[in-house]
Amino acid sequence: MxxxxxxxxxxxxxxxxxxxxxxxxxxxxxxxxxxxxxxxxxxxxxxxxxxxxxxxxxxxxxxxxxxxxxxxxxxxxxxxxxxxxxxxxxxxxxxxxxxxxxxxxxxxxxxxxxxxxxxxxxxxNRFNAGLRYIKDALDSNLIGQVYYARAMLTTLQNDPSGWRALGKESKFWAMSATGAHMIDIFRWYFGEPTKMKKISLSPKFKSINDEITTLSLNFNEKIICDITASAILPPVNRIEIYSNDNSIIGENVFGIKTDERIYHNDEKVMIEPISSFxxxxxxxxxxxxxxxxxRSTYKDGIENIRIMTDALSNGN
The missing domain is CATH 3.40.50.720 (NAD(P)-binding Rossmann-like Domain)
Incomplete structure (x- = not known):
């Protein structure tokens, strides 16, 4: 067939x-x-x-x-x-x-x-090997109770005439391009956030949509996850997970083509990267x-949009 x-x-x-x-x-x-x-x-x-x-x-x-x-x-x-x-x-x-x-x-x-x-x-990105390693480590309790995580994913797009920047075909620029990926990964890891706080700026092109956004997600008063998305900064591609005495750091774990590197308590983890697509x-x-x-359904799609739009209405 x-x-x-x-x-x-x-x-x-x-x-x-x-x-x-x-x-x-x-x-x-x-x-x-x-x-x-x-x-x-x-x-x-x-x-x-x-x-x-x-x-x-x-x-x-x-x-x-x-x-x-x-x-x-x-x-x-x-x-x-x-x-x-x-x-x-x-x-x-x-x-x-x-x-x-x-x-x-x-x-x-x-x-x-x-x-x-x-x-x-x-x-x-749920199919990238490094992010799947972190998911397996969390599900297997290899890292213990997580208290803090953060991710930063930026792209140097510098295109104020692009459809994400102009506002007619999207309500977001940085959050649509990269922020949605990080929201999804943290929801995949930790469930639904109960509180959030956002700061967005458009300092370079004065775009109607966000050029830089930082979003803090609170998961049931137990875990804080910080997300930074940008369409104007040099490329950064990183995730960090911290428990009381464990850490997992991922470099280049998001995207189409990845050169993923995972460090669990400062020791490099051997993974086999594949095309996430x-x-x-x-x-x-x-x-x-x-x-x-x-693996990801419309239930994930609407919850991600709920977070993005709530942050848009509640943030700066």
């Missing part, structure tokens, strides 16, 4: 994340791509040997050979594209964040449940074949 997939979007994630991952998987094929530009879509399709390119999602979804779509378009487009895909009975893997607000997520979830399709939330797509396609939930 071959699963036929369409890519919605022709950006960096589609080209450098999903296409190389899918090309490594037997019995999974990309048969179409959606782009807002006919010229760009056709060029992308030719470059990657994709049979069809579309500018209208309705036309793409009419293909009876299509089994699933991967949504990697700007945040504000997710709701409409997911709902239309549900009504066409296509399985969905949706890039983070799930949407721009909680209400949009609720509308999507209604259609997902009504259609009975498999919906995967694209939190690819490969792991994510394998998980998603297995969920379709077996009729089970993928």
């Amino acid at each position: 071959t699963l036929n997939i369409a890519l919605l979007g022709t950006g960096r994630i589609a080209e450098y994340g999903y296409i190389p991952a899918i090309n490594k998987i037997d019995d999974v094929s990309i048969i179409s791509v959606l782009s807002r530009s006919h010229a760009k879509g056709s060029e992308f399709a030719i470059k990657h040997s994709i049979p069809k390119a579309y500018v209208e999602i309705d036309d793409l979804l009419e293909d009876k050979l299509l089994d699933a779509v991967i949504v990697c378009t700007p945040d504000s487009l997710h709701e409409e594209q997911v709902i239309k895909s549900c009504r066409a009975r296509k399985h969905i893997l949706c890039e983070k964040p799930m949407a721009t607000g909680v209400k949009s997520c609720e509308n999507m979830i209604f259609e997902i449940e009504k259609a009975g399709i498999i919906f995967g939330m694209a939190h690819n 490969f792991g994510e797509v394998v998980d998603f396609t297995n969920a379709i074949i077996k009729g089970v939930e993928p």
